[in-house]
Amino acid sequence: MALRQIRVDGDDILRKKCKVVKEMNERTETLIDDMLETMYDAQGVGLAAPQVGVLKRIVVIDVDYENPYENPYVMINPVILESDGEQCGDEGCLSIPGKIAEVTRPNRVVVKYQDREMKEVILEATELFARAICHELDHLEGILYKDVAEGPLRDADEAMYEDEE
Numbered sequence: 001m002a003l004r005q006i007r008v009d010g011d012d013i014l015r016k017k018c019k020v021v022k023e024m025n026e027r028t029e030t031l032i033d034d035m036l037e038t039m040y041d042a043q044g045v046g047l048a049a050p051q052v053g054v055l056k057r058i059v060v061i062d063v064d065y066e067n068p069y070e071n072p073y074v075m076i077n078p079v080i081l082e083s084d085g086e087q088c089g090d091e092g093c094l095s096i097p098g099k100i101a102e103v104t105r106p107n108r109v110v111v112k113y114q115d116r117e118m119k120e121v122i123l124e125a126t127e128l129f130a131r132a133i134c135h136e137l138d139h140l141e142g143i144l145y146k147d148v149a150e151g152p153l154r155d156a157d158e159a160m161y162e163d164e165e
Contacts, residue, residue: 001030001033001034001036001037002034002037003034003037003038003041004034004035004038004052004053005052005053006038006042006047006051006052006094006095007050007051007052007053007095008095008096008097009095009096009144009146011053011095013050013053013055014050014051014095014139014142014144015142016050016055016142017055017140017141017142018048018049018050018055018056018057018058018140018141019055019056019057020057020077021056021057021058021076021077021114023118024076024116024117024118028056028058029116031049031052031054031056031058032058032060032074032116034052035047035049035052035058035060036060036062036072036074038052039060039062039072039094040062040068040069042094044094045061045062045063045128045132046059046060046061046062046063046132046133046135046136047059047060047094047136048136048137048139048140049140050139050140050142051094051095051139057076057077057078057140058074058075058076059073059074059075059078059133059136059137059139059140060072060073060074060075061073061075061129061132061133061136063128063129063132073123074115074116075111075113075114075115075133075136076113076114076115076116076118077113077114078111078112078113078133078136078137078140079111079112079113080109080110080111080133080134080137081110081111081112081122082109082110083106083108083109083110083130083134084106084107084108085106085107085108085126086104086105086106086107087104087105087106087107087127087130087131088102088103088104088105088150089102089103089131090102090103091103091131091135091145091149092145092156093135093144093145095139095144096144096145096146096153098155098156098157099146099153099154099155099156100153100154100156101145101146101149101150101151101152101153101154102149102150102151103131103135103145103148103149103150104150105130105131105134105135106130106134107126107127107130108124108125108126108130109124109125109130109133109134110122110123110124110125111123111125111133111137
């Protein structure tokens with residue numbers, strides 16, 4: 001495994017649509033392992049392949065703060081089948097470091113994807129997990145959270161300070 005460079009806003013690859021993964025091979029396995037290592041090292045809850053410069057439909061997500069590293073989700077060729085409800089909150093992104101903005105997302109999603117063995121999985125997710133899925137799947141379409149934000153980007157450190165007051 002190796003850490004990969006996280007691409008930041010302004011890099012053209014973040015605006016491109018990703019290609020479907022047709023089969024699992026050694027390069028894709030290595031990419032997934034590297035994505036997980038990179039996400040954990042950067043203290044993120046999700047990472048999409050284009051964020052490390054690869055235009056493949058792969059995301060990794062781990063929103064379990066109590067047991068990180070134990071059960072990350074690897075989603076290959078994910079598609080949201082249904083969504084409902086609404087949640088509004090601040091989002092950040094490893095590709096837009098130090099910034100946050102308010103984004104409205106579905107509170108519940110049902111997603112279909114393939115796991116590392118290329119077996120189809122259908123999963124229901126709510127709250128933060130649903131938000132993370134929507135955020136990461138947007139990356140696969142070349143969409144950044146700032147494109148769907150309801151207000152301007154704010155400095156994350158200042159926002160945390162305001163919350164403490």
